[in-house]
Amino acid sequence: MHNKSVAELSRELESGSxxxxxxxxxxxxxxxxxxxxxxxxxxxxxxxxLAAAAEADARRRRGEATPWxxxxxAHKDIFCTRGxxxxxxxxxxxxxxxxxxxxxxxxxxxxxAVCLGKTNMDEFAMGSSSESSxxxxxxxxxxxxxxxxxxxGGSAAAVAAxxxxxxxxxxxxxxxxxxxxxCGITGLKSTYGRISRHGxxxxxxxxxxxxxxxxxxxxxxxxxxxxxxxxRQDSTSTDRAVPDYTATLNEPLKGLRIGLPREYFxxxxxxxxxxxxxxxxxxxxxxxxxxxxxxLPHASLAIAAYYIIAPAEASTxxxxxxxxxxxxxxxxxxxxMDLYQRTRAExxxxxxxxxxxxxxxxLSAGYFDAYYLKAQKVRxxxxxxxxxxxxxVDVLMSPVxxxxxxxxxxxxxxxxxxxxxxxxxxxxxxAGIPAMSVPAGFVDGLPVGLQILGDYxxxxxxxxxxxxxxxxxxxxxxxxx
Amino acid sequence: MQWDVxxxxxxxxxxxxxxxxxxxxxxxxxxAPNTQASAVDLAMPGTLPVLxxxxxxxxxxxxxAIDAEINRRSxxxxxxxxxxxxxxxxxxxQLDHPVVGAGHLDVDLADGTSKRVRIHHAHLEExxxxxxxxxxxxxxxxxLNRAGTPLIEVVTEPDMNSAxxxxxxxxxxxxxxxxxxxxxxxxxxxxxxxxxxxxxKPKGSTVLGTRTETKNLNSxxxxxxAIAHEVERQMDLLEDGGRIVQETRLYNGDTGESRSxxxxxxxxxxxxxxxxxxxxxxxxxxxxxxxxxxxxELPDARKxxxxxxxxxxxxxxxxxxxxxxxxxYFEEVVRRGKDAKLSANWVQGELSARLxxxxxxxxxxxxxxxxxxxxxxxxxxxxxxxAGARKxxxxxxxxxxxxxxxxxxxxxxxxxxxxxxxEQMVDEVLANLPDQVTQYRAETDxxxxxxxxxxxxxxxxxxxxxxxxxxxxxEILRSKLEG
Numbered sequence: 001m002h003n004k005s006v007a008e009l010s011r012e013l014e015s016g017s018x019x020x021x022x023x024x025x026x027x028x029x030x031x032x033x034x035x036x037x038x039x040x041x042x043x044x045x046x047x048x049x050l051a052a053a054a055e056a057d058a059r060r061r062r063g064e065a066t067p068w069x070x071x072x073x074a075h076k077d078i079f080c081t082r083g084x085x086x087x088x089x090x091x092x093x094x095x096x097x098x099x100x101x102x103x104x105x106x107x108x109x110x111x112x113a114v115c116l117g118k119t120n121m122d123e124f125a126m127g128s129s130s131e132s133s134x135x136x137x138x139x140x141x142x143x144x145x146x147x148x149x150x151x152x153g154g155s156a157a158a159v160a161a162x163x164x165x166x167x168x169x170x171x172x173x174x175x176x177x178x179x180x181x182x183c184g185i186t187g188l189k190s191t192y193g194r195i196s197r198h199g200x201x202x203x204x205x206x207x208x209x210x211x212x213x214x215x216x217x218x219x220x221x222x223x224x225x226x227x228x229x230x231x232r233q234d235s236t237s238t239d240r241a242v243p244d245y246t247a248t249l250n251e252p253l254k255g256l257r258i259g260l261p262r263e264y265f266x267x268x269x270x271x272x273x274x275x276x277x278x279x280x281x282x283x284x285x286x287x288x289x290x291x292x293x294x295x296l297p298h299a300s301l302a303i304a305a306y307y308i309i310a311p312a313e314a315s316t317x318x319x320x321x322x323x324x325x326x327x328x329x330x331x332x333x334x335x336x337m338d339l340y341q342r343t344r345a346e347x348x349x350x351x352x353x354x355x356x357x358x359x360x361x362x363l364s365a366g367y368f369d370a371y372y373l374k375a376q377k378v379r380x381x382x383x384x385x386x387x388x389x390x391x392x393v394d395v396l397m398s399p400v401x402x403x404x405x406x407x408x409x410x411x412x413x414x415x416x417x418x419x420x421x422x423x424x425x426x427x428x429x430x431a432g433i434p435a436m437s438v439p440a441g442f443v444d445g446l447p448v449g450l451q452i453l454g455d456y457x458x459x460x461x462x463x464x465x466x467x468x469x470x471x472x473x474x475x476x477x478x479x480x481x
Numbered sequence: 482m483q484w485d486v487x488x489x490x491x492x493x494x495x496x497x498x499x500x501x502x503x504x505x506x507x508x509x510x511x512x513a514p515n516t517q518a519s520a521v522d523l524a525m526p527g528t529l530p531v532l533x534x535x536x537x538x539x540x541x542x543x544x545x546a547i548d549a550e551i552n553r554r555s556x557x558x559x560x561x562x563x564x565x566x567x568x569x570x571x572x573x574x575q576l577d578h579p580v581v582g583a584g585h586l587d588v589d590l591a592d593g594t595s596k597r598v599r600i601h602h603a604h605l606e607e608x609x610x611x612x613x614x615x616x617x618x619x620x621x622x623x624x625l626n627r628a629g630t631p632l633i634e635v636v637t638e639p640d641m642n643s644a645x646x647x648x649x650x651x652x653x654x655x656x657x658x659x660x661x662x663x664x665x666x667x668x669x670x671x672x673x674x675x676x677x678x679x680x681x682k683p684k685g686s687t688v689l690g691t692r693t694e695t696k697n698l699n700s701x702x703x704x705x706x707a708i709a710h711e712v713e714r715q716m717d718l719l720e721d722g723g724r725i726v727q728e729t730r731l732y733n734g735d736t737g738e739s740r741s742x743x744x745x746x747x748x749x750x751x752x753x754x755x756x757x758x759x760x761x762x763x764x765x766x767x768x769x770x771x772x773x774x775x776x777x778e779l780p781d782a783r784k785x786x787x788x789x790x791x792x793x794x795x796x797x798x799x800x801x802x803x804x805x806x807x808x809x810y811f812e813e814v815v816r817r818g819k820d821a822k823l824s825a826n827w828v829q830g831e832l833s834a835r836l837x838x839x840x841x842x843x844x845x846x847x848x849x850x851x852x853x854x855x856x857x858x859x860x861x862x863x864x865x866x867x868a869g870a871r872k873x874x875x876x877x878x879x880x881x882x883x884x885x886x887x888x889x890x891x892x893x894x895x896x897x898x899x900x901x902x903x904e905q906m907v908d909e910v911l912a913n914l915p916d917q918v919t920q921y922r923a924e925t926d927x928x929x930x931x932x933x934x935x936x937x938x939x940x941x942x943x944x945x946x947x948x949x950x951x952x953x954x955x956e957i958l959r960s961k962l963e964g
Contacts, residue, residue, distance in 0.1 A: 080527045093526065100520055102527060199527040205757035234529050235759050313757055316561050319570020320524040324623065336621075340563055363561070363752035372754060 001026050002162040003479065006219040009165055010067045013060065020060070020070025024053035024114050027072045031116065031163045040158040042077045042135045044117035045084055052114040059112055068226055069112030074164040076155050077118035078125055079105050080199040088201045089123045089133035092321045092328045092347035102199025103231045104168055104210050111226050116164050120154030123349045124318065125175055125203040127151050128421035131412055132351045139408070140183060141480040142446055146405040149179030155213045156183035160480060166214040166223055172203050173306055174425025176211045177437035181400035181449020184439050186466060186476055187213045188220045191457050192432035193238040196231035204313040207429040215476055217438065217466035221245035224459060240457060248460045249467040254288030256465065259393030263299035264424050268402045276448040277399045280440035283472055294392055296385040301378045302427040307419055308362050308375035309430070315359025321347060354415060383431045395465055396453040398424050400437045404446035424451060434459050438466045439475040482720060483684035486712050488647045489639035491676040492654060493632050494664050495608065496539045502607050502631035503530030503573065510670050518625035524568035529758050536631035537762060539663035540580045540605050541772040543633060546661055546779055547600055549584025551769055557759045561752045565623050566610035576753045579604030580762065581633070586657065587781070588649040589799055598650050599638040606632050639678065639689070644708040648701050651675055652803065656780045660805035668699050675704050680725070681715045691725040695732050695739060707732035710739060783808055791821035800829055807843045810850045817854020820861045827853060831874055848877045855885035863950055869894040898950045900957070906944045907957045910937060921962055934958060
């Protein structure tokens with residue numbers, strides 16, 4: 001049952017061959033049996049999940065079901081869930097119970113989906129290995145002691161381990177695509193503004209974007225159908241109409257123009273990884289696509305710009321965690337300054353503190369022009385690179401990460417090495433375009449991802465392109481031991 | 482040494498929107514602490530600001546009223562600092578791209594001249610909450626009801642050179658924003674708060690001196706006192722060979738003293754940058770035109786109309802037109818009372834004196850405009866003597882009676898204007914006072930005769946039980962004594 005896709009489970013619920021209570025019970029059992037190995041969940045919501053499942057079954061009997069009614073899924077613990085603690089994997093919010101749902105959560109609730117629990121992640125989504133969580137590191141189901149990637153490592157590991165058929169995630173610099181790639185599942189980061197950020201605990205507001213994780217592209221499309229919406233509570237949310245993303249999955253790819261950014265195949269790329277990516281691209285040629293090299297001239301500047309802009313925004317987004325109104329507060333503060341200093345020193349982990357300091361520095365008087373302003377100019381250039389590229393091709397393809405899943409602890413002592421994990425992913429966030437990670441084979445038994453990048457609001461096209469690969473190959477169906 | 486005083490103002494104007502600038506919480510004043518603070522106002526994780534369109538409209542109306550450039554594109558920035566009543570750890574404000582650009586306001590001065598004060602810009606921002614340091618046993622209480630209340634901060638050029646000019650500007654601004662209906666003008670509740678930048682320079686010098694900023698003055702009186710105090714402090718310092726330190730000061734209106742709050746060196750690095758949660762505000766021509774259509778009559782136009790329509794002199798017109806509510810009260814009086822000059826006298830005289838004595842605002846007046854208008858009618862048609870009119874006014878003020886004619890009837894205040902009856906009374910009084918009659922007739926000095934004539938009024942009023950028309954009595958007396 002747990003190897004089935006959301007689409008298959010949805011059909012089975014519709015046919016009556018299985019109930020939501022049965023499905024939910026099954027996945028909850030798997031979580032309790034197996035998640036000790038992976039630590040992919042921070043909170044498991046047995047009680048509310050079973051209640052929601054019973055309600056979903058009743059709704060289906062009333063004939064009011066949507067394709068999601070009764071389907072279990074998990075939310076990254078960065079999406080606020082009313083009445084269920086939402087921690088962002090931080091000590092700062094270890095006991096925080098929001099009185100509201102994120103719009104994404106509300107959308108799934110409305111559709112009748114069943115929330116199994118909240119998945120583990122890097123603290124405040126800052127990281128590429130899901131090791132910085134206050135609730136402990138997440139382990140990749142594909143390899144003992146291997147990281148699942150990050151920051152949405154809990155969601156990716158849970159889907160890969162078949163503990164949930166689908167999981168929500170967020171992507172600020174690669175936090176959906178890189179863990180999806182390292183865990184061998186399919187993930188999509190949507191165009192900035194396509195999915196509401198209301199109720200998503202902010203890391204870097206101009207880069208944060210919700211997205212989907214599941215085994216198949218079709219399931220990602222089903223998720224996006226629910227997640228994409230115009231939300232008046234988020235000023236940066238778009239009011240563009242939401243198409244049915246499943247409707248165009250089977251469009252033929254004949255004549256699809258694929259661009260390979262020269263800069264993404266140059267340095268730092270593991271040769272075996274490159275081989276897998278090129279094999280996947282060869283599959284597309286068999287499907288009638290044409291491939292050409294393109295250039296993203298400012299690609300090499302993306303990491304530097306990203307690691308100014310994201311920490312700058314983070315440094316002020318995280319100012320609200322001050323011990324005054326909610327969240328962690330230090331014991332017996334002597335005075336106001338002591339309250340601030342100890343609350344934040346004790347409540348935040350090292351990586352979060354590092355980024356707050358970098359961001360504070362970058363915004364300081366005298367440094368603003370040289371860092372933040374310059375980075376914003378670079379961001380414009382990177383945007384323009386993509387706009388120019390999409391005049392020549394329909395989609396871009398590249399690797400997702402320079403290497404497959406690495407060993408836990410290998411990069412935690414060297415933040416810059418860790419930051420370079422994002423070398424192929426951050427430009428997408430700076431530009432605000434959508435992108436996917438799709439399974440493309442294995443290197444030494446570890447999954448490799450193919451990154452597919454599209455023009456603004458081309459999610460339907462990306463899902464179509466990914467789905468066609470999954471019709472032709474079975475890399476997405478492999479599962480870990 | 483002679484000094485020039487240079488004053489610039491920064492004024493926080495609370496906008497009278499129903500809800501906050503970035504959330505749906507009510508802005509009503511006086512609710513129990515933290516009952517008007519939503520998840521957004523508390524800066525709960527994941528919450529986002531959504532701009533209140535009405536706040537933008539009010540800011541644009543203000544801009545149009547001061548003849549300012551309206552910026553088609555403005556940007557909200559984050560001003561970062563930690564304070565317990567600042568929930569997000571930053572204030573959302575506008576730094577480099579404010580909604581309202583340069584404009585000006587003309588201030589009427591006591592000598593009848595007018596002074597133009599340039600306004601550098603006005604920007605939209607959110608207010609902070611309140612820290613309550615008393616009643617918490619050494620701890621601080623936080624009330625976030627005010628957090629997120631929309632403000633415009635109006636920044637002037639340093640164009641004022643005296644407390645009179647600065648206070649004149651402040652009053653004019655108060656008059657403008659209340660006339661526009663974009664601010665309730667209630668200074669005791671902090672609806673307008675003034676920061677005063679003051680510097681001194683040797684008379685005639687073109688180089689500005691070092692300035693200090695005195696913050697958060699919330700009455701015209703305190704503002705005037707604070708300016709006088711600070712000018713004197715700086716002058717003493719400079720004349721003793723000292724230097725002014727650029728700093729922020731707080732003035733205590735109760736003690737008349739000021740103290741340094743922080744120096745320039747201690748000032749925060751606010752790390753301003755554009756708020757990524759809010760899109761730039763792009764105003765369409767339609768939006769601006771719509772705001773223009775909503776502009777009510779402004780004080781200067783109203784003053785001109787009062788002169789034109791009611792025949793008031795410049796002074797009366799200015800006094801009555803400045804405060805929008807007073808102006809509307811006055812017009813209600815005239816609508817009923819017809820006689821504009823008499824109405825103006827009553828509003829500025831008896832009514833103002835009583836409001837001042839009871840520390841009431843015009844909205845709190847127990848006597849309505851229409852009641853006062855009815856009273857004016859009875860004064861104008863001679864039904865009431867001025868003494869009688871005051872009695873009617875007292876009755877209205879105390880609220881014992883509502884209707885002017887009922888009061889006149891109940892208290893027998895109707896003035897006797899029947900000439901026959903009055904003549905009879907005059908004849909009787911003169912017959913009883915033969916010596917005074919002789920004295921009057923013998924007197925040649927006009928002033929003394931006037932005084933002697935007055936001597937008959939007391940007995941006459943007594944004889945008429947206070948209801949005789951004094952004007953008629955005087956006329957009849959003159960004709961009898963001199964005829």
